[in-house]
Amino acid sequence: MPEFDVVDLGPADAPEPGAEAPDFTRPLVTDEFWEDRSLAALTDDGRTILVFTPMIGSFVGKYVWDELVERGWDDRDATVVGVTASTPYAVSQFLDENEYPVAIFADPANGVADAYGIAHDLDGMAGVAEPRLAFVAVDEERTVEDVWVATEWPEFPDYDDMEERLGLA
Template identity: 75%
Template structure:
């Protein structure tokens, strides 16, 4: 039995296959530096998988990025990029301390998750929200090819199924 409550989240209005992924500009953070990047420019270089996680200090974010690194997602044909409601400083520290080979967009206002319909308010914290765990595969034109969005907290996908589902043509 987990040492925490599993919470069913309100329904999400997440991205649907065939829809256009919202464009945004945010700091894209590595363990060494960050710079403002827009999703349209990033995606134009090829298929992209956006990985929305709660704040980088959470066990959910750590578990997800550990799993993706172990499975070699940084070697996929699609670029794998995170989105977190954390600051660039927190993300840079998180990436450096864990030696993750990924980049993560800093979205401390949580506006990107809101535009994707996957934001949720933290229990007991008025006005504080974060993204629910979600994976969104988009092509070079920002068309959503596939998406998986958590329906409860915490919830993790079946990664074997997810890998197949998110493969871009």
């Protein structure tokens, strides 16, 4: 088990269930290509679950995507997409190396996490921020259905509970 300190992230200001999810357009990356897509375009196709992870090479990001792919979240009754503060190049390489059948929004300036109230500054790194781990379920009209946000680093949800909460069980 790696040794690390648990860090209190403080309160988040994530959208509440029933609120309209902030729309955004960013490169949506797969292991083959990327293209600018908006959240609104994804929700036009149905329910969407945004999975915010720290920078793509972090152990938290890797652990979360390993878990979600193993559980088959890429083949559920919702579009599951990631959001990370990494470049499209880094996301594409990460997806290719791990053979993940998912798409992840590249948001290197962390604007989406800021808009969702879940960005946090990295300790000891002036001007560097990333999203905290969070799950946001959004319906076809971009209404937030459910939200789970980490309050400390590292913190992971109970995935069985999360599947139940998000209607993925």
